[in-house]
Every structure is written in structure tokens, then in C-alpha cells.
Amino acid sequence: MAAGARRGSPLTPEEIYATALRLVNEGGVEALSMRKLAAALDVNPMSLYHHVESKTALIDQICLTMAERLEIPVMDGAPWQERLRALGHAYRRLATTYPALWSYVHTHPELVAAREGGLWDVFLPILRAAGVPEDELLRTADVLHAFVTGLLINQQNGHIGSDRSPEAMDRMFETAIDLILDGLTARHSPAGRAGGGAADEARPAAPR
Amino acid sequence: MAAGARRGSPLTPEEIYATALRLVNEGGVEALSMRKLAAALDVNPMSLYHHVESKTALIDQICLTMAERLEIPVMDGAPWQERLRALGHAYRRLATTYPALWSYVHTHPELVAAREGGLWDVFLPILRAAGVPEDELLRTADVLHAFVTGLLINQQNGHIGSDRSPEAMDRMFETAIDLILDGLTARHSPAGRAGGGAADEARPAAPR
DNA sequence: AGCCGTAGCCATACACCGTATGGCTACCGT
DNA sequence: ACGGTAGCCATACGGTGTATGGCTACGGCT
Numbered sequence: 001m002a003a004g005a006r007r008g009s010p011l012t013p014e015e016i017y018a019t020a021l022r023l024v025n026e027g028g029v030e031a032l033s034m035r036k037l038a039a040a041l042d043v044n045p046m047s048l049y050h051h052v053e054s055k056t057a058l059i060d061q062i063c064l065t066m067a068e069r070l071e072i073p074v075m076d077g078a079p080w081q082e083r084l085r086a087l088g089h090a091y092r093r094l095a096t097t098y099p100a101l102w103s104y105v106h107t108h109p110e111l112v113a114a115r116e117g118g119l120w121d122v123f124l125p126i127l128r129a130a131g132v133p134e135d136e137l138l139r140t141a142d143v144l145h146a147f148v149t150g151l152l153i154n155q156q157n158g159h160i161g162s163d164r165s166p167e168a169m170d171r172m173f174e175t176a177i178d179l180i181l182d183g184l185t186a187r188h189s190p191a192g193r194a195g196g197g198a199a200d201e202a203r204p205a206a207p208r
Numbered sequence: 209m210a211a212g213a214r215r216g217s218p219l220t221p222e223e224i225y226a227t228a229l230r231l232v233n234e235g236g237v238e239a240l241s242m243r244k245l246a247a248a249l250d251v252n253p254m255s256l257y258h259h260v261e262s263k264t265a266l267i268d269q270i271c272l273t274m275a276e277r278l279e280i281p282v283m284d285g286a287p288w289q290e291r292l293r294a295l296g297h298a299y300r301r302l303a304t305t306y307p308a309l310w311s312y313v314h315t316h317p318e319l320v321a322a323r324e325g326g327l328w329d330v331f332l333p334i335l336r337a338a339g340v341p342e343d344e345l346l347r348t349a350d351v352l353h354a355f356v357t358g359l360l361i362n363q364q365n366g367h368i369g370s371d372r373s374p375e376a377m378d379r380m381f382e383t384a385i386d387l388i389l390d391g392l393t394a395r396h397s398p399a400g401r402a403g404g405g406a407a408d409e410a411r412p413a414a415p416r
Numbered sequence: 417a418g419c420c421g422t423a424g425c426c427a428t429a430c431a432c433c434g435t436a437t438g439g440c441t442a443c444c445g446t
Numbered sequence: 447a448c449g450g451t452a453g454c455c456a457t458a459c460g461g462t463g464t465a466t467g468g469c470t471a472c473g474g475c476t
Contacts, residue, residue: 010452010453010454011453011454033432033433033434034433034434034435035432035433035434043454043455044454044455044456045434045435045455046435046436046454046455046456047453047454047455049435049436050452050453050454051453054434054435055434055435103315106361106362106365107311107315107361107365108365136383139376139379139380139383140383140387142362142380143359143380143383143384143387144387145362146355146358146359146361146362146363146384147354147355147358147359147384148358149358149361149362150354150355150356150357150358150359150360150361150362151351151354151355151358152358153314153315153354153357153358153361154314154350154353154354154357154358155354157314157315157316168347171347172347172350172351175344175347175348175351176351176354176355178395179348179351179352179388179391179392179395180387180391182390182391182394182395183387183388183390183391183394184387185394186390186391186393186394187386187387187390218423218424218425219424219425241461241462241463242462242463242464243461243462243463251425251426252425252426252427253426253463253464254425254426254427254464254465255424255425255426257464257465258423258424258425259424262463262464263463263464
């Protein structure tokens with residue numbers, strides 16, 4: 001285990017992942033090249049291959065580390081509407097923290113093959129609490145997850161509205177959550193919606 | 209205007225676009241290279257640049273031609289629920305016809321800057337008919353469009369359900385449309401939903 | 417008829433990419 | 447003392463997009 005030649009310390013996988021993630025966040029996935037990454041680490045390009053199998057394996061890895069940083073809120077006592085909204089916001093926070101990589105993940109089939117980490121352990125119980133019957137549960141979860149995914153992708157890519165102010169984005173996200181809550185309520189517990197309800201709190205005038 | 213050297217006829221932009229679109233459809237956007245395209249056209253790579261400004265301009269162009277092939281249904285008399293469902297299916301048909309390019313478009317900000325073609329001319333009136341107030345119209349349209357976009361992206365990438373049979377996809381898409389219809393109805397014309405309504409037609413048992 | 421502008425095509429070259437191959441150095445355990 | 451090996455690196459190969467400049471053959475002009 002020789003000490004690093006030109007650097008003080010030997011290369012570590014964590015260092016590689018962190019730097020790669022930084023490069024991706026700064027210039028998108030297409031701005032990540034093994035040569036640039038090596039330059040950023042002050043190392044010969046081929047040295048990377050002693051710690052990483054290939055570029056795609058590297059990208060897989062940094063996608064995983066990103067996924068692990070999803071901070072799932074724990075709100076055990078709260079009604080399902082609030083829990084679902086909080087989960088949506090947590091998901092959105094992850095997406096806006098790593099925009100480029102996030103879009104990348106969700107357009108590459110080979111990644112995220114299994115349902116991502118603890119997300120689904122929280123998501124499904126919420127839907128159960130919303131009254132979604134068991135035989136529609138997974139399908140509904142997939143649909144809602146895809147909805148939010150699509151909204152976030154579109155927001156990041158500016159495929160949306162001429163007004164792209166952060167406030168407009170916030171409003172749009174709330175509108176989306178409201179639509180989902182109303183849809184779930186109407187479908188699975190129509191009685192529960194007493195004129196307004198959790199979906200209608202704090203929604204501004206929205207001139208747009 | 210000399211006749212083509214090795215080919216009978218000179219190269220035409222339409223020929224280039226069509227072949228490029230074919231290559232993309234067969235192997236994804238990353239399988240499109242100017243050299244391969246030239247080979248498929250039996251031409252020197254540099255000849256392409258007499259008809260196309262750059263590779264990105266070429267991709268822009270084939271994205272546009274794809275967008276033009278969206279077949280928007282005209283159903284003037286029908287209720288808004290049916291029109292919205294038909295529009296969703298038309299959109300889905302486009303996505304499944306050009307899966308690779310379609311995902312590409314929706315993850316690249318620079319494309320589709322303006323709202324795509326006649327889609328919005330049909331979409332917005334439907335939402336008006338659904339009772340969406342004018343000051344929420346564009347935002348709601350953006351959200352719903354993003355929802356469907358996300359669902360289609362996820363379906364194509366198999367980020368969804370362990371069962372990926374076409375039937376499961378169909379059911380999931382119907383579930384999504386139902387959710388949207390219920391959400392819109394609950395939000396904007398709650399009286400209109402008389403126990404079931406348009407959203408509940410022909411939805412199978414769905415064991416999943 | 418003579419000529420030239422130019423449309424279309426092509427050969428070459430450059431910088432960049434991912435990575436296979438093999439050699440160097442400096443430490444470790446024995 | 448010495449072999450094994452972990453870490454690093456130089457070189458090379460085949461791929462990419464495209465800048466540059468030269469070739470051919472036609473249309474329109476004088």
C-alpha cells in the first residue's frame with residue numbers, strides 16, 4: 001500500500017464519489033469525464049480504475065449515494081394528507097439538490113431497479129391510510145410517484161410556464177400536491193372531504 | 209448543383225432526418241453518430257454538414273418532426289372527461305412510437321421551449337370545460353402535462369411495477385387518467401361527481 | 417463558346433472520450 | 447533480504463464531433 005505518488009494520501013472511493021458528484025452537479029452528467037475527474041483529483045486518469053470498475057459503475061455509485069440522502073420525514077401521528085405532502089417536499093428537496101443527476105437517474109432504466117430505499121416503506125402506509133384498497137395500492141403508488149417525478153423533471157428543465165420564478169415553482173408544486181390529495185380523497189374516501197380540507201391551506205392568489 | 213457522387217441522387221434533409229430518426233428509434237439517442245448516420249446514407253460524414261448545421265441542430269430538427277406527428281383527436285361535442293382521456297391516449301401513442309427520442313426531449317431544457325404545437329390549443333379548452341378557473345388554468349395545465357410526461361417516462365424506463373406487461377401498463381395509464389379526472393372534478397366541480405361518473409367506466413379488477 | 421461561381425462531396429486532421437495493456441515504485445510480511 | 451502487491455502512471459487504440467480546405471461538375475453569365 002504505497003503512499004500516493006503525486007498526492008499526499010492515496011485515493012479513496014469516497015473522495016472519488018464526492019468529486020464526481022460535484023462535477024455532475026456543476027455541469028451535468030455529460031460534463032463528467034474520467035479525464036476531468038482525474039484532473040480534479042490531481043491524478044492520472046488510469047489511477048481511477050484501481051478504485052472504480054468503470055465510468056458507468058461510478059455513476060451508479062454516485063446515484064446510490066444521492067438516493068441515500070433522501071431525508072424521509074417521520075410524522076407518525078399526523079393525518080395522511082400532511083404526511084403525503086411532507087414526503088413530496090422531501091422528495092422535491094432531493095431533486096433540487098442534485099438536479100442533473102436526479103434527471104439522469106429517472107431516465108435510465110438500469111438504475112433504481114428496485115424501489116428506492118425507505119421511500120416506499122413510508123409511501124405505501126400513507127396511501128393505505130388514504131383508503132386506497134390493497135389491490136390498487138402498488139399501481140397507485142407507481143402512478144403518483146411517476147407524477148411527482150414528471151413534475152420535478154419538467155420544472156428543472158423549464159418545460160413549464162413562462163414564469164420560472166421560484167415562487168411560481170412552489171405554487172405549482174402545491175397545486176400538484178393538492179390535485180393528488182383531491183384525487184385520492186375523491187376516489188377512495190369521498191366523505192372525508194368536508195369543503196376544503198387539508199388540500200386548501202395557504203394557497204395564494206396565483207396571478208401566474 | 210452536381211449530382212451525388214457515389215449515390216444516385218443528392219442528399220436531402222428529409223432523407224437525413226428520416227434516417228436519423230430511425231437510428232435513434234433503434235438504438236437510442238446515444239446510438240446516433242454522424243459517422244454512423246453517414247454510413248447508413250452511404251455518404252462521407254462531412255457531407256452531412258452541407259445540409260445540417262450540427263449534430264444538435266439535427267436532433268432539434270428530428271424532435272420537431274416527431275412533435276408534429278402528434279395526432280390530436282377532435283371530439284367537439286363530447287364531455288370534457290372523454291376529450292381529456294382521448295388527448296392523454298394520443299400523447300401516449302406518440303411517446304410509445306418514439307420512446308427514446310421522446311424521453312430525450314423531455315429531459316433537455318433547450319428543446320420544446322415553446323409549448324408544443326396544437327396540443328395546448330386543445331388542452332386548455334378542455335380544462336376550462338372542467339371548471340378550472342382562469343387564474344389557475346396555465347398552472348394546472350403544466351402540472352397535468354408534467355404528470356403524464358412523468359408517467360410515460362417511468363413506464364418506458366421500467367421504473368414501475370414488477371409486472372411490466374402491456375396490460376399492466378394500460379391499466380396503470382387508466383388509473384392515472386382516473387386520478388386526474390377525479391382530482392379535477394373534486395377541485396373544480398364537486399357537484400358534478402354523482403357517485404362514480406365518467407372516471408369509473410371500464411376499469412378492470414386489477415389484481416396486479 | 418468560354419468561363420466562373422458555387423453546390424455538393426470528400427480526405428485529412430484535431431481534440432476529446434473510455435479504457436486495455438503493461439511497467440514502475442514503495443511499502444508490507446516473512 | 448526479498449518477494450508480493452497496492453497504488454500509480456505512460457502509452458495506445460478505436461471511437462466521437464467537426465474545422466479546414468480541396469475536388470468535381472453543373473447553371474448561368476458574357
